[in-house]
Amino acid sequence: MMVNAGATTLKHQSGELKAVEGDVILLRPGHWYSGNPSGSVVTTTAYIDTAFLHEHARWIPKSAAPALFGSLDQCGSNPVAFRLSSGRLPRLDSAFRALLDSQQHEVSPLRSLSLVAGLLDELTQSDAAILVGDEALRRAVAILVEQFDQPWTLDALAVSVAMSRSQISRLFRKHLHISPAEFLRHERARRMADLLLSSGLSVEEAARQVGWLDASHASRTFRRVYRVSPQQYRRAHEQHSRAA
DSSP, rough: OOOSEEEEEEEETTTEEEEEEEOOOOOOSOEEEEEEEEESOOEEOOOOHHHHHTTGGGGGGTTTHHHHHHHHHOSSSSOEEEEOOOOGHHHHHHHHHHHHHTTTTTOOHHHHHHHHHEEEEHHHHHHHHHSSSOOHHHHHHHHHHTTTTTTTOOOHHHHTTTHHHHHHHHHHHHHSSSSSHHHHHHHHHHHHHHHHHOOOHHHHHHHHHHHHHHHHHHHHHHHHHHHHHHHHHHHHHHHHHHOO
């Protein structure tokens, strides 16, 4: 389960766990859980078949297997929570959405394995290892996360952290594996997704609030990140809520 927006207290048979935006929680099937949201909260859930993973473990390098299965195997009756830095959220959200999308369509076993491995890889990587490169990277990530609705350019971002365009681009590529522009697109798409589910704003209004003045551009970019249009995203979650 991923908390997309808001916060909730997850109760389980051994106690309770406070979960906030960006948290990912592994829950063991067959155990009792309930949520007590603090106001409005948006969560997304995906099912990971551990029997399937172990059955196809032969496709996973032995060096990677402990990290892949360790998180799942330690998930007993108590939930296992991952709280990542803001700089990791766009990539984690993208990996989570890709897995969720695959469960709504028929994909090959190896593709399913790849998507689950990608999600768990994002969860088990050390934040320190990803953002250890330079204080400038941490500042740049914080700026884009906090001021995602501003009309950022690479030049402006570089000036704000006292680096050259090429230096800041290299840091993003090295530690986050995406460009600053891609990071900002993912962050805006994530914020727009939250608005679509938690407010009555139109697609155009939600796009403007996250910094996209062109609604057509916003819809195209949103589709690249979430693989559905903003309208389809909202409709799918409304249908899911009614069904629940």
